[in-house]
Amino acid sequence: MFNFGRARSQGRQNRSMSLGGLDYADPKKKNNYLGKILLTASLTALCIFMLKQSPTFNTPSVFSRHEPGVTHVLVTGGAGYIGSHAALRLLKESYRVTIVDNLSRGNLGAVKILQELFPEPGRLQFIYADLGDAKAVNKIFTENAFDAVMHFAAVAYVGESTQFPLKYYHNITSNTLVVLETMAAHGVKTLIYSSTCATYGEPDTMPITEETPQVPINPYGKAKKMAEDIILDFSKNSNMAVMILRYFNVIGSDPEGRLGEAPRPELREHGRISGACFDAARGIMPGLQIKGTDYKTADGTCVRDYIDVTDLVDAHVKALQKAKPRKVGIYNVGTGKGSSVKEFVEACKKATGVEIKIDYLPRRAGDYAEVYSDPSKIRKELNWTAKHTNLKESLETAWRWQKLHRNGYGLTSSVSVY
Numbered sequence: 001m002f003n004f005g006r007a008r009s010q011g012r013q014n015r016s017m018s019l020g021g022l023d024y025a026d027p028k029k030k031n032n033y034l035g036k037i038l039l040t041a042s043l044t045a046l047c048i049f050m051l052k053q054s055p056t057f058n059t060p061s062v063f064s065r066h067e068p069g070v071t072h073v074l075v076t077g078g079a080g081y082i083g084s085h086a087a088l089r090l091l092k093e094s095y096r097v098t099i100v101d102n103l104s105r106g107n108l109g110a111v112k113i114l115q116e117l118f119p120e121p122g123r124l125q126f127i128y129a130d131l132g133d134a135k136a137v138n139k140i141f142t143e144n145a146f147d148a149v150m151h152f153a154a155v156a157y158v159g160e161s162t163q164f165p166l167k168y169y170h171n172i173t174s175n176t177l178v179v180l181e182t183m184a185a186h187g188v189k190t191l192i193y194s195s196t197c198a199t200y201g202e203p204d205t206m207p208i209t210e211e212t213p214q215v216p217i218n219p220y221g222k223a224k225k226m227a228e229d230i231i232l233d234f235s236k237n238s239n240m241a242v243m244i245l246r247y248f249n250v251i252g253s254d255p256e257g258r259l260g261e262a263p264r265p266e267l268r269e270h271g272r273i274s275g276a277c278f279d280a281a282r283g284i285m286p287g288l289q290i291k292g293t294d295y296k297t298a299d300g301t302c303v304r305d306y307i308d309v310t311d312l313v314d315a316h317v318k319a320l321q322k323a324k325p326r327k328v329g330i331y332n333v334g335t336g337k338g339s340s341v342k343e344f345v346e347a348c349k350k351a352t353g354v355e356i357k358i359d360y361l362p363r364r365a366g367d368y369a370e371v372y373s374d375p376s377k378i379r380k381e382l383n384w385t386a387k388h389t390n391l392k393e394s395l396e397t398a399w400r401w402q403k404l405h406r407n408g409y410g411l412t413s414s415v416s417v418y
């Protein structure tokens with residue numbers, strides 16, 4: 001694990017070690033030492049220069065104290081697709097944001113864009129850390145005064161979860177435990193948790209309400225359900241304000257084309273339908289594979305409820321504003337409308353203007369035939385409703401980003417910790 005804060009303290013240690021070892025008795029050595037001092041001084045200057053370029057350098061004291069009227073939100077996974085869009089929205093709304101990300105799935109490029117948009121001291125800082133490292137997380141909470149946590153960071157591919165279940169159980173449950181324990185230890189009182197429709201599995205009746213029994217059928221959904229249970233049990237004897245948002249299938253991009261979805265190329269085989277469509281439209285892949293055509297749905301392909309990322313982050317801001325101590329709110333975040341994979345691909349062809357070649361494959365492990373939400377609870381209680389319900393229009397915003405960023409976020413997107 002590396003973070004800029006640690007680099008600074010290590011820099012201090014190294015400096016004192018080199019000065020502590022000076023011995024001026026030998027004139028030859030003295031020249032050596034002068035050389036070393038000059039080298040150390042220039043390296044230190046270089047380090048400081050580089051750190052000043054990094055977002056973490058901006059006035060840590062501002063981040064370490066509560067300020068009346070300023071809500072400081074820790075966004076875990078803020079370098080990822082949804083987390084970065086949430087950070088952008090929070091920053092636009094004048095929240096103070098700290099992003100923690102291990103860059104295993106997220107992109108430093110997304111953080112850099114946010115940093116360029118909000119360069120003022122005290123707005124945004126980035127800390128490179130892994131939530132599995134409880135000591136590092138504790139240090140982050142010690143050095144920062146958070147008012148709320150939005151916990152996005154997680155591995156999140158259904159197919160991958162069936163292949164590497166332990167990775168999913170570990171990452172999703174134990175990291176949530178670390179976040180909760182550290183929040184409790186430091187008195188941070190509000191949690192907005194990213195859950196998923198995958199916790200419902202394959203219910204008998206549609207649409208899915210928050211009362212629909214949760215019977216997940218893949219490790220991703222099961223691990224998210226476990227994390228929800230951990231949070232719910234903890235909240236029974238705590239005065240924490242908790243909001244659990246169960247997302248349906250997230251698509252789209254920042255309409256101004258600054259942020260987008262940049263999945264790891266090496267994870268393409270597990271990738272979501274949106275990424276697969278765009279890869280095919282851009283000719284990076286020879287075509288799109290539709291995985292499963294024999295489901296009991298109108299056209300035989302799976303049905304999902306596609307929610308625009310800008311609507312999703314709007315739900316987060318509303319959840320944050322309405323969160324109350326000792327209360328738990330659980331909400332579906334979807335449009336209430338189901339679309340089949342075939343319909344999705346047709347919309348993608350229209351949005352991109354590309355005639356995507358399609359191969360039909362057998363079912364993917366872990367998939368359920370049909371899920372779509374009943375979003376009436378969130379509409380009633382949080383006054384939230386999806387504004388973007390046209391698949392093609394959401395895909396157009398994503399396609400715009402894809403065209404502007406042919407290499408995703410560039411070199412930074414290949415930084416990997418796992």
Ligand SMILES: O=c1ccn([C@@H]2O[C@H](COP(=O)(O)OP(=O)(O)O[C@H]3OC[C@@H](O)[C@H](O)[C@H]3O)[C@@H](O)[C@H]2O)c(=O)[nH]1
Binds near residue numbers: 156159196250276304
């Ligand atoms: O290349 C592909 C990818 C996906 N698909 C199909 O498209 C449908 C949607 O699959 P995706 O992987 O995009 O999304 P999923 O429904 O599996 O899960 C998604 O939604 C819920 C979120 O919480 C999860 O994080 C997210 O992965 C499935 O039927 C899948 O089999 C393909 O046919 N081809």
